[in-house]
Amino acid sequence: MQLPPRLRPTDAATILEPTTKAAQKRKRTKKTAPKKTATAVVNDNLILIDVRMPQELTGGTIPGSEHIPLDNILDTVPKSIPDPQAPVVVYCKSGMRGGMAQGALRKLGYTNVSNIVGGFDAWQKAGLPVTIS
DSSP states (O other): OOOOSEEOHHHHHHHHHHHHHHHHHHHHTTTTSOOOOTTOOOTTTOEEEEOSOGGGGGGOBOTTOEEOOGGGHHHHHHHHOOOTTSOEEEEOSSSHHHHHHHHHHHHTTOOSEEEETTHHHHHHHTTOOOBOO
């Protein structure tokens, strides 16, 4: 699956639907289910990365996302996602840091990276599912 460089929240929700439903189910059975890692296979290897700072997560996350702060992306992603052609979707609060993460990943050789336009704020505004921890 080749991703467009930028995804509107509603388009991202369509692509991520299996991810978000699985995450919601996992939250209901949280005590028995293991924590998902960035290398988990979701929707044909699709990987969703939240690049916000830890303190920003209190308002919620997109279900199925893995938290890798922008500051750690260059060190963490090559270790956890060895395939440079894997489909990766990144997001932040408003889209700016997601765009920076997308650019950084492309410089590392990742060829199938998309950023959610408007970030988590736009996702929430569209009334899409959110996980509050």
